[in-house]
Amino acid sequence: MSRDLVTIKGGKDGFRLLVDSSASMEEIEAEIKKKLDENPGFFPEGTKFELEVADLDRSVKKGINQILSQRGLGVELSVKKDPPPATDEQSQMPPQYFIQHDGNVEAQEMTVVEHTVRGGEEVTSQGSVLVMGNVNPGAQIIAGGSIDVRGTCRGMVHAGAWGDISAVVIADRLMPTQIRIANMIARSPDIMEKSDFAERAYIKDGQIIIEPIER
């Protein structure tokens, strides 16, 4: 997979737009439009994006602002007092929000749970969560990033809980009562089938998709 020229990441206080500074304005424009169209309804009017890369050309920044404002969205140039905000922000935010993970779960700051998470138990993490055991019915995992269960997942899992739509849920046997990614919810079928292979859930075209994976 080639590196995305544009990445939209959800953080606790809104969306961030990561733009590859080597890309041309046309490429960026096409990519942003594609991203927005992939997730219709995900970015309500008035949503502001924070631009992540500091060394963008001024004209590119302007261009991005134009694309977004055509859709009733906007770029937030400065949340903090001192401009330019982006570089300065980086040092203040927890590092996991800045790691580009290209679908690679390992890259985020990770909470490792070394046992089965039983009914009534809850694990919450700003980063991603790795469970070395089962997630039982009635248990909850809430992660800012992705969730990986090395066992059977029967509980409720919420990846990208603060809006990261690139977060995924992976399990050896994925049979949860509910999967939530960012603000999307998929509930289990009323009659649960036993799954015999590892699966991954992620957002594609504004829907939670589940597909088998090798591991």
Next chain:
Amino acid sequence: MSEVIVVTSGKGGVGKSTTTANLGVGLAMRGKKVVLIDTDTGLRNLDLLLGLENRIMYDLIDVVEGRVEIKKALVRHKKYENLQLLPTSQVKDKSAVNPADLMALCDELRKEYDFVIIDCPAGIEQGFQTAIAGADTAIVVTMPEVSAVRDADKIIGELGRSEKDNIKLIINRIRPAMVDSGEMMDMDDINDILAIKCIGQVPDDIKVVTSANRGEPVVGDNDSQAGKAYENIVGRLLGEDIPFMEFEKEGFFKKLMKAFKLSKD
């Protein structure tokens, strides 16, 4: 070497008291010195299952409040004199005993008995915390039912947080025909979720109820499948390696009828 076992479940009515009574009698039949403690204060019924209600003089609360010696409050079983019951009060509530009381009591009884078995009240509140305080081993009783398994899972989590790591499972009231037809959770599913050592699979058996009404636990009754199952659990508690029994399934004729009915609609 003696062992203090607490029989617990989370969900009520799954067979904790029945299990406690049967294991008590079963171990006594094998010559062990056993004392059973009812900690379901206010809802006591272990004495009924053992047919000892009319012999109760004092109870657990009298002991922890220092009114009588433990020895005086113990009620000896009619048939097995190496089996004793420490009943609880019918009128007090769970706050009358605390974890430290029970721990001290267990340590005292440990000196004289091979097995101390504690019948725990339902729930995860104070009564549960008190009942488990002095135990080395916990037996979690569940039924092949989604809600009972859910509660068992929760209880296992609680036990872990209380540093009780020696936990065993008994699955009670199994109906083999329903398991076969997929209407009841099967043993593999339950073991997969709870992931603790299973030491017993007890079928649903009317004899459990009729024998309880007579005050004679079913263990040792070889005409009863549940009786056999309890006997096997006793063996496993004593370290014997006993395979799980195959339950009698519904007869050929019934199956044929079912197949016939299926093809009709």
